[in-house]
Structures are given as C-alpha cells and as structure tokens.
Amino acid sequence: MRKVISFMMLSAALAACTQEKQNEISRSIQNWTGTDGVLDVYAGDTLVKRFIKIDKLSTAQGTDDSKPRPYRYGYGVVDENQNFKVDDGEKKVYFEFSDYSTSYVFYENYKN
Template identity: 75%
Template sequence: MGAALLFGLTACTQEQQNKLGREIQNWTGTNGVLEFYAGDKLVRRFIKIDKLSTAMGTDDGKPRPYRFGYGVLDENLNFTADSGEKKVYFEISDYGSNYLFFENPR
C-alpha cells in the first residue's frame, strides 16, 4: 500500500503535488501568521489563521484580485491571542499590499 502511494506521488507533476499538499494542509489546518508592513515597519499582525482563500467571482468563477481569511488580530504584536483580542475577518488586496504569510514558529 505504501509503495503504491509513493509511486502515485512520484508520478504526479510538481503542481499536482503542491496542490495535494495544500489540500492536506487546509484539511489539517495551520497556525498561520499574517503581517502587514508600511515600508520596513510592522503595522498589523493576525495570528491563528487556518488558510488564506482567493476570492472567486460569483458569475464567472474567475479569481478576484484579493484574498481573505479569519484570524486573531494580535494588537500588541506578541504572537499570543491575549484576552480581548478577537478573531476577525480580513481581506488583502493584490494591489500594492506589502504583507507576509508564514507558519507560526511558536
């Protein structure tokens, strides 16, 4: 069984492997962090993000120029969901946004 799975993965293209990895990661969840910068200064951080989703058009099904998700607004930038810091919805424009998304190292 394991050999068949290994063979199946090696037969996939790199893009198919990446897509499968993203689907598994989306299913299991991640502890993502999203940071916004103004120049070199960190101005906003969201933590405990499961995933970023690309908005899709209702009628045409085409991707829209923004992403969205849910995360805890880390108001004091300490990587911890403190009392009073709530989970919120956010959107990120593809136009001129200066952001970084990564898995929380803590």
Template identity: 70%
Template sequence: MKKNSLIYTLILIFSLAVFSACTQETQNRIGRSIQNWTGVNGVLEIYSGGKLVKRFIKIDKLSTASGTKERTQRPYRFGYGVLDANLNGKADPDENKVYFEFSDYSTNYVFFEDPNTKK
C-alpha cells in the same frame, strides 16, 4: 506479520506512483489540502511607513479569492485569524478571531471584520 508489511509496502508504492503522475499544480493542491487539514498557525503583519500597524495570528491558511461563475482568480487574498490588537504576539482572552482580506494591487489595504462584534 510479513503479509501486512507487504500490503503496506504495495500501498506506499502505489500511492507514490499516483502522486508522481500528478501535475505540479495537483501536487500543490494536495499539499495545501493537507496543510488546511493540519493547520499552519501563521502570522500576517501589516506595515505602513516601516511601522507595524496590524497583526493577525493563528491563521490557518490564506486563500486566493476566485469568481463563482468565471472561475478566475480575484486580486485579493483572505483568511481567518486572531486580530492581535495590542501587537504583543499572543492571542489574549479579549482578542477575537476575525475574517480579513488584503489586496494584490498597489493600493494597499487590509479589510477585516470588527473584532468587537459578538457572534
């Protein structure tokens, strides 16, 4: 049993050394990868004039769009989540998971997939 605990300790020390040698951005990417794997069950709420107008629930992650060839970030975020049409905070049986995106610019918009389209 002592041999196994020594091996686990060495693996842990090696992993910590490798992780600490990473840049902050690499550490963030590793953290996001783990989050993408485990899920975060997020909520995105959209307000207009101080009033809640749209809510997406059970969001696994929000991603920053990037150009395919340019490798530069695009000015919007996107994700997948359940459109909470009745704004009750629950994923009801008639509410579907949809694709959505929203802008980083001052023109406020939310683009989302029609939840009534059958796949």
C-alpha cells in the same frame, strides 16, 4: 509488504502530478490537519498589522466565472501587541488584502 507497495504506488502517483497539483494536495492535507498561521502585513519596511490563529488564506473566486480575483481573505485574531498570543480584548476577525497594494508574509506560528 502490502503497506510498502501501497506507499510506493502513492509516491509514484504524487511524483507524476504537476507542482500545482502537489501544492493543492498539500494544502488539502494541511486544511484537514489544521495550522496556526501568522499573517504579517507591511507598509514599506514597517510591520503594521499581525493576524494569528489563521487556518488558511483563500483566493477570492468570481461568482459567475470562477476566475481568481486579485485579493486574498481569511479569518484570524488581530494581534494588537504583536506577541504571537491571543490576549484579552484581541478578537477573531475577517480580513482581506489586495495583491496590488499590500506586502505580506504568511507563515506557521513557531512561537507557540
């Protein structure tokens, strides 16, 4: 019974949160449990780069003002042959991309 009451209280607290706060809580749980993210970068309709094995994408923050900057960054393996697997010679790299110039899709790897 105690678990049911605790769950109900947690559910009520989450329901009272704003959508942004719920997303933040979800991301923190996901960061803790880990993900196998994929980032596809497009130039028009053409897939030009794929990164795999990404834990998370982060929004850059200003050093002095802590305001969000218009780019995202992360770490992932460059999937040169775009087969969703880490092959020989494919390395983990740091990457960043601008909100202004890049079309991208970030999703969980469902291929593995």
